[in-house]
Amino acid sequence: MSTAIEIILVDDDADLRRATQQTLELAGFAVRAFSNAAAMLSETTAETRGIVVTDIRMPGMDGLQLFSRLKAIDADLPVILITGHGDIQMAVQALQDGAYDFIAKPFAADRLVQSVRRAAEKRRLVLENRALRQMAESAGDDLPLIGQTPAMERLRATLRQIADTDVDVLVAGETGSGKEVVATLLHRWGRRRSGQFVALNCGALPETVIESELFGHEPGAFTGAQKKRIGRIEHAGGGTLFLDEIESMPLATQVKMLRVLEMREVMPLGTNEVRPIDLRVVAAAKVDLGDPSQRGSFREDLYFRLNVVTISIPPLRERRGDIPLLFSHFLHRAAQRFRRDVPDLPAFVHHHLMSHDWPGNVRELAHYAERTVLGLAEDAAAPIRDDTPPGLSLPDRMEHHEAALIRQALADNAGDVRRTIEALGIPRKTFYDKLQRHQISRTDYEA
Numbered sequence: 001m002s003t004a005i006e007i008i009l010v011d012d013d014a015d016l017r018r019a020t021q022q023t024l025e026l027a028g029f030a031v032r033a034f035s036n037a038a039a040m041l042s043e044t045t046a047e048t049r050g051i052v053v054t055d056i057r058m059p060g061m062d063g064l065q066l067f068s069r070l071k072a073i074d075a076d077l078p079v080i081l082i083t084g085h086g087d088i089q090m091a092v093q094a095l096q097d098g099a100y101d102f103i104a105k106p107f108a109a110d111r112l113v114q115s116v117r118r119a120a121e122k123r124r125l126v127l128e129n130r131a132l133r134q135m136a137e138s139a140g141d142d143l144p145l146i147g148q149t150p151a152m153e154r155l156r157a158t159l160r161q162i163a164d165t166d167v168d169v170l171v172a173g174e175t176g177s178g179k180e181v182v183a184t185l186l187h188r189w190g191r192r193r194s195g196q197f198v199a200l201n202c203g204a205l206p207e208t209v210i211e212s213e214l215f216g217h218e219p220g221a222f223t224g225a226q227k228k229r230i231g232r233i234e235h236a237g238g239g240t241l242f243l244d245e246i247e248s249m250p251l252a253t254q255v256k257m258l259r260v261l262e263m264r265e266v267m268p269l270g271t272n273e274v275r276p277i278d279l280r281v282v283a284a285a286k287v288d289l290g291d292p293s294q295r296g297s298f299r300e301d302l303y304f305r306l307n308v309v310t311i312s313i314p315p316l317r318e319r320r321g322d323i324p325l326l327f328s329h330f331l332h333r334a335a336q337r338f339r340r341d342v343p344d345l346p347a348f349v350h351h352h353l354m355s356h357d358w359p360g361n362v363r364e365l366a367h368y369a370e371r372t373v374l375g376l377a378e379d380a381a382a383p384i385r386d387d388t389p390p391g392l393s394l395p396d397r398m399e400h401h402e403a404a405l406i407r408q409a410l411a412d413n414a415g416d417v418r419r420t421i422e423a424l425g426i427p428r429k430t431f432y433d434k435l436q437r438h439q440i441s442r443t444d445y446e447a
């Protein structure tokens with residue numbers, strides 16, 4: 001078990017080095033010994049499977065300098081310091097700075113072996129955890145579809161089932177619910193993954209642009225069309241065309257798109273040429289196109305053509321069980337991105353997670369995680385505490401609150417005028433005026 005973790009020994013004293021190496025080898029450890037810190041350092045990376053045992057007093061780089069250099073390479077690498085007579089103070093400091101242990105010379109073999117054994121076990125766990133995390137990350141790749149609720153399990157199963165078919169898919173879901181993630185996974189999990197994933201946002205482009213973007217054009221097809229242009233439909237040949245916000249597609253374009261879907265051919269603007277195309281279309285809509293009241297000007301025939309398979313992503317508020325997992329994922333991602341530690345979560349964050357409605361769905365949750373990591377999440381849901389007697393007018397309630405705030409500030413500052421004024425941020429005269437008006441006696445608050 002511990003033999004897999006190597007002990008890296010650094011000591012300039014050849015006799016001591018040999019003796020220590022022997023002690024550790026007798027205890028069953030593999031030892032790699034160095035006579036100076038620089039040589040050892042040059043062979044160390046964050047992947048080093050070892051722990052370090054180093055003497056402090058050495059010519060050149062000493063043990064403490066080595067320790068701080070190692071910390072920069074891998075803060076989780078255990079370092080055990082061997083200290084001489086006068087070094088205890090320094091060693092204690094090093095311990096506070098994160099050294100694993102220090103052992104004062106002369107030491108009993110047992111003392112060293114025990115410390116090394118614990119350090120090796122700790123190292124083994126760290127490395128194991130890292131490996132697990134890496135595995136999870138690479139398996140989930142850069143675009144995970146996180147969620148363990150039955151709804152998400154079903155969604156994943158459906159995606160797997162249809163990814164490899166060529167069927168066109170309509171993805172429906174509220175903003176931020178993961179429509180683009182689903183479209184991308186349909187492409188990546190399917191056999192078209194070697195082709196292009198070409199996305200076009202039908203809501204972002206003016207009507208005049210969208211057609212030449214989609215179908216392409218010949219030079220002179222319209223004013224301003226100087227060069228020939230290959231459309232996105234053709235670009236997606238062999239791959240997937242993702243039509244985002246399809247509900248915003250202009251009516252005239254819808255007619256042409258229907259033809260593309262039915263005939264599997266495209267006619268670039270300004271040509272009579274028909275080119276066969278081989279693509280899968282995935283369309284995304286924020287509204288329920290099946291509902292005539294939401295469909296608006298969207299053509300029913302195009303809807304039926306797209307609706308061969310519809311994947312509906314439920315809004316986050318209908319799968320609240322996924323919130324903790326998603327939040328934890330985004331929290332770790334944000335911590336990494338902003339180079340911060342994952343913070344302990346204040347109670348109001350937990351409360352917000354469980355009580356908020358998440359109209360912006362997963363995207364909103366991801367942003368909330370980022371704000372939390374940056375310490376910017378605020379207790380927005382905190383209701384204003386209002387203990388005013390019922391039936392008072394707003395100005396009277398304000399008065400009531402003002403008096404309460406002043407009393408609180410006085411109590412917090414034990415009646416100290418200067419500090420209370422500072423805390424309230426008001427001039428001295430105003431302060432005394434208010435005391436009088438609210439009949440507050442400052443001396444009541446003196447310690």
Ligand SMILES: Nc1ncnc2c1ncn2[C@@H]1O[C@H](COP(=O)(O)OP(=O)(O)OP(=O)(O)O)[C@@H](O)[C@H]1O
Nearest residue numbers: 144145146147174175176177178179180181362363
């Ligand atoms: N199940 C999920 N697991 C992990 N990340 C997710 C999941 N669902 C969505 N996300 C992330 O949330 C963000 C929003 O997702 P996406 O862009 O797919 O939403 P959308 O439905 O296309 O939104 P919009 O309608 O506003 O375009 C993205 O950063 C995406 O990676």
Ligand SMILES: [Mg+2]
Nearest residue numbers: 176179180244
């Ligand atoms: Mg989107």
